[in-house]
Amino acid sequence: MITLLKNAKVIDPANHKDGVVQDIYIRDGRIIAKPADSEKIGQVHDLNGKIVMAGAIDMHSHIGGGKVNIARMLLPEYQAMRRLEEPEAHICGANCSHHATPNTTDTGMRYIEMGYTAAFEPAILAVNARQAHMEMGDTPMIDKGGYAMLGNDDYFLRLLSQNADQKTINDYVAWTLHATQTIGIKVVNPGGISAFKFNERRQDLDQQHSHYHITPRRILQALSRAVNEIGIAKPLHVHCNNLGVAGNFQTTLDTMGASDGLPMHLTHIQFHSYGTEGDKKFSSAAANIAEAINSNKHITADVGQILFGQTVTASGDNMMQHLNAKVANPKKSVIMDIECDAGCGVVPFKYRDQNYVNALQWAIGLEVFLSVDDPWRVFLTTDHPNGAPFTSYPHLIRLLMDKTFRNDAFDKLNLDAQAMSNLKSLDREYSLYEIATMTRSAPAKLIGLQDRGHLGVGAAADITVYTDQADKEAMFAKPDLVFKDGELVVKEGKVVKVVWGATHTAKPAFDVGVEKDIKQYFDRYHTMQMNNFKISNDHIAEDGRNHVINHAQG
């Protein structure tokens, strides 16, 4: 059956279309060229010039896995009983959450209602990947995928400290992608999570790890080179050293140079853009960071915008979260060392607009957004739930698109913070085309989803239809229609059909001989068999709802 979206006003940066009115034809979940007149059209939606974009892709959102579930357990006070309507009530119990700790059903439903059709879990501990996939498998409506964490695992640190050749490292990285069913590689506080286990409390970029005698810079070099040489699309996803520390912008600038010009993605860069100026020794270094992004074309970044209110921070960075636990609100937190593989820290936070640091964090994120020239290299994230729940994206989009709205919000901030920000001097207002770039075309390109994030012939028919409104928050909060793989799943902001999406992976070729050493390591030091560490396609597909979509690389 063919579905026709008639008179669509298409905003599709990947295909350089900015408001072109055209018809879109869908068959078997894909966008097709205009069919012959003889072919039967099953369903017609006359859009009368409504805005049409590809489904949005969240390239960094903590939607599943150990620390997310710990956050749910830790914070029963976020849960509320809700009266749900079909079809959501069909698969979701009465407990639906405050959106900082959504259950898996809630996650999928709230994303699709905003026109998002995919989200990527950016911090999958390799040893915890099975759990992450189980949770993502129970997340309806959207496609999923993840980045596996390396760079604090003892196997890798041993390789590096023993001067293993780059090929061995490449094979291990590729093996990890296969074993964990992920599509990218992340490094969190390079070396720092491991160093914390040796009672170190800070790990600087050029400081030797106390046990392995290698630097984070060396870890970044090896991993970014591996990711590049095995040929996956997604550049190394880097959570820099010194998250949240005043003055950390210098670490961030130095990190940009650590890959020797190879592509590198710096994540939640807002948390890494702090200076030490002013009476409070905490200032915005957004201008320095944005300038560096603008001039270093190999660098991409997502922002990790904070928004005011209660949330919870869930990070692999247990070293820095252990420090942050002192300011937890409510006053409780979980810090874990995990399996000689990584760690995690879950710390609830309440960001307040009258708090100097929080107010400035808010401004810093927006300064970065508005000062980076190229929307293909800066991504719209709140680092859900760390800066704010993903449900606040429509609000964030309005802050970017509406200067008056932004400045009104700025005027309400802590006065000392206002004095330390140049936000009001930034006149830029994002266009719909730029928003579509940073939420659709650019994340698809970055992750290597060739058939997503655009509306060209052959693309998956993940499509969102909006009514253009002056109030962009209202516009992006409630699309008119959302199609997932060609099926109409949301109407007037409400889910009308439950679908389950798929899991996207990258499985580059590698020398399977690398397994011999890995198996020896498991047998000698681990508490599980190497074979049980590996996740098969069948495990992803079990319970019948999920399946793997592997993306050819290179």
Add this chain to the structure above:
Amino acid sequence: MTNQQDSMHACPACGLLCDDISGDAIARQQFSCGKAAKFYARVSTGAQPQIAGRAASLTDAVAAAVAVLKQANTPLVAGSSTDVHGARALVRLAQQTGSAMTHMNASSTLRNMKVLQHRGWQTTTLTEVRNRADVILMIGTDVVTHNTRFFDRIVWVDDAMFTDPAARKIIYLGGDKLSTKPGVSPDGRAPEVIACAAEHLPEVVATLRALVMDKPVTAASVAGIAVSTLKTLADTLKAAKYATLVWVSKDLHYDHAELTIENITETVVALNQKSRAMGLSLGGSDGDTSVNYAHTWLNGVIIDAPEWESHDAVVWVNSYSPDAMPPAGTGPVIVLGAPDSQFDATPAVFIPVATPGLDCNGQQFRVDGSVTLPLTAAKPSDLPTLSQVVALIEAQLQGDLA
């Protein structure tokens, strides 16, 4: 990448999930663990669905279960001794029937959850302990009563990356009827045993925490233990490279034991201000971790406490504990469980289901929470899985509603 077919089985008989059980060991019934031996000796053949103790077809038994559930106003899903897939099915069944959902280990699970939800904690996992721990303090437990192979697999191992395993210091603090022999090192070094009855652990652990925090303690002894002994213990913990404080919630079964657990976890928090230490909650059985975790991600909240008196029907799942049944007088009971179940009182409906790890594949969380392992059918049988039976019940409930 495919998993090799000759891989070892993971044993779900306790929360340790030892995954080095070969098919050969199962065939010969050669195990170093009594729990594993008992588990793999189970026989699933010959079980048949029953209605009120009389043999019935699966279709009739499902219809009878549906009839019980439709008559009930406040059913309860309980026992819940299963794996992740079973937990998913039970969460769905509970939603559809408006049931609360609990687990046969709920009281010990919730003891830990109270601490987590009040203050959080700082914990570690088995591989970290295996490779780092130089001091292991077991509080109110010998561990081996629950996790038989803990010392073999985690403590007295041949190799560790960051410590000499044979040189580890093992300390038992309090507890009843402990088996401390496994704490003897391979070269015959005895563990330190600081004895007190479990019921005195509240004041003993509170004192230890105070000493670790350098608070003044004026008493000379607590529950018969010299404070100087506890002071030495506090200093040992502070001097450790990676002190591990172990508890088993099931062994702390006096009133308000959660306050003792919180004193353990807050001792760890205090130690981590200057040195490194971590908590480790062990024990676990009957898929308790899996069920609580899956319930949490599917519902946003942890499992419920059982309140037997307020329910007028019970769905009971006992896959890993064939002898376990709800308290007498609860009912009517629908058992979706172990084919070798032992009933004191005949349930209204009994549908034998495949036991994950024995009759069918599955996935199970280890007790330390971060690791999930695939379970493989050690002795495949054609019994339906819990998910399949729940799906049949659901279909009929929905059909009847439509």
